[in-house]
Amino acid sequence: MTVSDQVKALIHNQSFVNGEWVNALSGKTFSVINPANNELITEVPEQTQEDTSAAIAAAEAALPAWKELTAKSRSLILKRWAQLVNENLEALATILTLEQGKALVESRAEVASSANYIEWFANEAIRINGDTLPRSANGNFEYMQKLPIGVVAAITPWNFPNSMIARKVAPALAAGCTVVIKPAEDTPLSALALTHLAADAGVPAGVINVITASTGAEVGLELCKNPTVKKLSFTGSTAVGKILLEQCASTVKKLSLELGGNAPFIVFEDADLDAAVQGAIAIKFYNSGQTCICANRLLVQESIHDEFLEKYNAAINQMVQGHGLEEGVSHGPLINEKAITKVQSLVEATIKQGATVYRGGKVLPELGSNFFQFTILSDLAKDMDIFSSEIFGPVAAVYKFRDESEAVAMANDTPYGLASYLYTKDTGRIFRVSEALEYGMVGVNTPKFVSETVPFGGVKESGIGREGSVHGIDEFLEMHYVCISA
Ligand SMILES: NC(=O)C1=CN([C@@H]2O[C@H](COP(=O)(O)OP(=O)(O)OC[C@H]3O[C@@H](n4cnc5c(N)ncnc54)[C@H](OP(=O)(O)O)[C@@H]3O)[C@@H](O)[C@H]2O)C=CC1
Ligand SMILES: O=C(O)CCCC(=O)O
Numbered sequence: 001m002t003v004s005d006q007v008k009a010l011i012h013n014q015s016f017v018n019g020e021w022v023n024a025l026s027g028k029t030f031s032v033i034n035p036a037n038n039e040l041i042t043e044v045p046e047q048t049q050e051d052t053s054a055a056i057a058a059a060e061a062a063l064p065a066w067k068e069l070t071a072k073s074r075s076l077i078l079k080r081w082a083q084l085v086n087e088n089l090e091a092l093a094t095i096l097t098l099e100q101g102k103a104l105v106e107s108r109a110e111v112a113s114s115a116n117y118i119e120w121f122a123n124e125a126i127r128i129n130g131d132t133l134p135r136s137a138n139g140n141f142e143y144m145q146k147l148p149i150g151v152v153a154a155i156t157p158w159n160f161p162n163s164m165i166a167r168k169v170a171p172a173l174a175a176g177c178t179v180v181i182k183p184a185e186d187t188p189l190s191a192l193a194l195t196h197l198a199a200d201a202g203v204p205a206g207v208i209n210v211i212t213a214s215t216g217a218e219v220g221l222e223l224c225k226n227p228t229v230k231k232l233s234f235t236g237s238t239a240v241g242k243i244l245l246e247q248c249a250s251t252v253k254k255l256s257l258e259l260g261g262n263a264p265f266i267v268f269e270d271a272d273l274d275a276a277v278q279g280a281i282a283i284k285f286y287n288s289g290q291t292c293i294c295a296n297r298l299l300v301q302e303s304i305h306d307e308f309l310e311k312y313n314a315a316i317n318q319m320v321q322g323h324g325l326e327e328g329v330s331h332g333p334l335i336n337e338k339a340i341t342k343v344q345s346l347v348e349a350t351i352k353q354g355a356t357v358y359r360g361g362k363v364l365p366e367l368g369s370n371f372f373q374f375t376i377l378s379d380l381a382k383d384m385d386i387f388s389s390e391i392f393g394p395v396a397a398v399y400k401f402r403d404e405s406e407a408v409a410m411a412n413d414t415p416y417g418l419a420s421y422l423y424t425k426d427t428g429r430i431f432r433v434s435e436a437l438e439y440g441m442v443g444v445n446t447p448k449f450v451s452e453t454v455p456f457g458g459v460k461e462s463g464i465g466r467e468g469s470v471h472g473i474d475e476f477l478e479m480h481y482v483c484i485s486a
Contacts, residue, residue, distance in 0.1 A: 116452045140484065155235075156191065157236045177476050224244055285396075377396070388414060408436045423445055441457075
C-alpha cells in the first residue's frame with residue numbers, strides 16, 4: 001500500500017465502540033479542520049452522554065476476558081500494535097500534521113514515540129510482580145498482588161494527539177484494564193487511526209473505545225460520574241484538571257492529571273552559550289510553542305543577556321513557518337483561532353505593561369489565519385501577566401536575573417511545577433539548582449529528555465501521577481493484599 005492509501009484507510013469519520021465503527025446515537029457530526037488552511041478534513045460523530053455510557057458498558061463487558069489473558073498474551077498484542085504503528089508511521093504522521101498542524105518532521109517523531117511507549121508497556125506487562133510479606137501472626141501466609149484497576153477513561157489534548165493516547169492506553173492495556181478515550185475536539189483522527197491499528201493488532205472488541213465530541217464537558221462529566229469507570233487519566237489545562245478532580249470526588253476515582261506548565265529555562269553566565277541558545281530554540285518553539293514542557297520563561301543572567309538575545313534572534317532566522325506537509329517547513333500554525341486570540345492578547349497586554357518587542361509580536365495572515373510570528377519579548381518583569389501565564393505559542397519571554405538565588409526564586413515563583421531547564425558548566429551549581437527547582441522534571445544542559453523511560457509528570461498545580469517509565473503502569477494497578485490463616 002502507498003502512504004496515501006494508508007492515509008485513506010486510517011482516516012475515519014465514525015467513532016469506535018465495542019469493536020464497531022459507529023455514528024453518534026443522535027446522528028449528529030462535527031467538522032475536523034486543518035489549522036494550516038482551515039479546510040475541512042472530514043466530519044466525525046458528535047457523541048453525548050448516552051454514547052459515552054454505552055462505551056463504558058462495552059469496556060466493562062470486555063474487562064473480565066482481557067484481564068484473564070496471560071501477561072504474555074497481552075504483551076504480544078501490544079507488540080503487534082507497536083509494529084503496526086511503525087509500519088504506518090508516515091501515514092499516521094501525515095494525519096497528525098493534517099489535523100494538528102505541526103511540521104511533518106515533528107509528527108514523525110511523535111508517532112515514533114507512540115510506538116516506543118506501546119512497545120515499552122508491552123514489556124512492562126510481563127513484569128507486574130507482587131510481594132510475599134512477612135507473616136504478621138503465627139500461621140499466616142500473606143502476599144500482595146497488583147491487579148488491574150478496571151475500566152479507565154482517558155481524556156487527551158490536541159497538542160500531542162498521538163503519543164498522549166499511547167502513553168495512557170498502552171500501560172492501561174498492559175495492566176489488564178479496558179479503556180474509553182475522549183480525544184480533543186480538534187484532533188480526533190489520530191485517536192481513531194491508532195485505534196484502527198490496535199484492532200488490527202488483535203485488541204478485542206470493547207477493550208479500546210473512542211468517543212468523539214466537539215466539547216469535552218458532557219462526555220467528561222459521564223466519564224467522571226459513572227461508577228464503572230475506576231480511573232481517569234487526563235492531559236490538558238490546569239483549569240479543566242481542577243473541574244475533573246472535583247467531578248471525580250463523588251465516585252472517589254483514582255486520577256492521573258498531567259496539566260499545564262510554566263517552565264523556567266535558566267541560562268547562567270558560565271554556560272556554553274551556543275548550546276543554551278540551541279536548547280532554547282528547541283524547547284521554546286517545540287510544536288510552535290504548544291507544549292506543556294515548552295520553555296515559558298527564559299531567565300538569563302544579566303552579564304550575558306544581550307549576547308544571548310542577539311544569538312537567539314539569529315537562530316530564529318533559520319526557522320521556517322508554513323504548512324506542516326510542505327518541504328522545508330520547521331514550524332506549523334497554532335491549533336485554532338482561539339489559540340491565536342489568546343496569544344495575541346497576551347502579547348499586546350505585555351507590550352502595554354512595558355515589554356520591548358525584540359522581534360515579531362503579530363499574527364501572520366499571509367500564511368493563514370492561525371499563524372503567529374516568531375516573537376521575542378524582553379525587558380520583562382515578574383509583575384507582568386506573562387510571568388504567570390502559560391503562553392502556548394511561539395513567543396519567547398526573556399527575563400534578566402542577577403545571581404543564582406534570584407534565578408531559583410524566580411523559577412519557583414509559580415503554582416506550576418512540570419518541567420524546568422538550566423544551563424551551566426559549574427558542577428556544584430548543577431546539583432544545587434536541580435534539587436532546589438520545585439519541578440517534576442529538570443533538564444540540565446539539555447532541552448529534550450522525554451521518552452518512554454522517563455517518569456513524566458509534575459508537582460504543585462501541574463498535576464498528579466507519572467506517565468511512562470517503570471512507574472507508569474502503577475497508575476493502572478491496585479495493590480491487593482491477601483492474608484491466609486492456615
Ligand atoms: N498540559 C498540556 O499538554 C496542555 C495544556 N493546555 C493548556 O490549556 C490551554 C487551553 O487549551 P484547551 O484546548 O482549551 O485545553 P483543555 O484543557 O480545555 O482541553 C484538553 C482536553 O480536555 C477536554 N475538556 C475540556 N473541557 C472539559 C471538561 N469540562 N470535562 C472533560 N473534558 C474536557 C478537551 O475536549 P474538547 O477539546 O472536546 O473540549 C480536550 O480533550 C492551552 O492554551 C494550554 O495553556 C492545553 C492542552 C494541553
Ligand atoms: O506530554 C507532553 O505534553 C509533551 C510530550 C513531549 C514529548 O513527547 O516530547
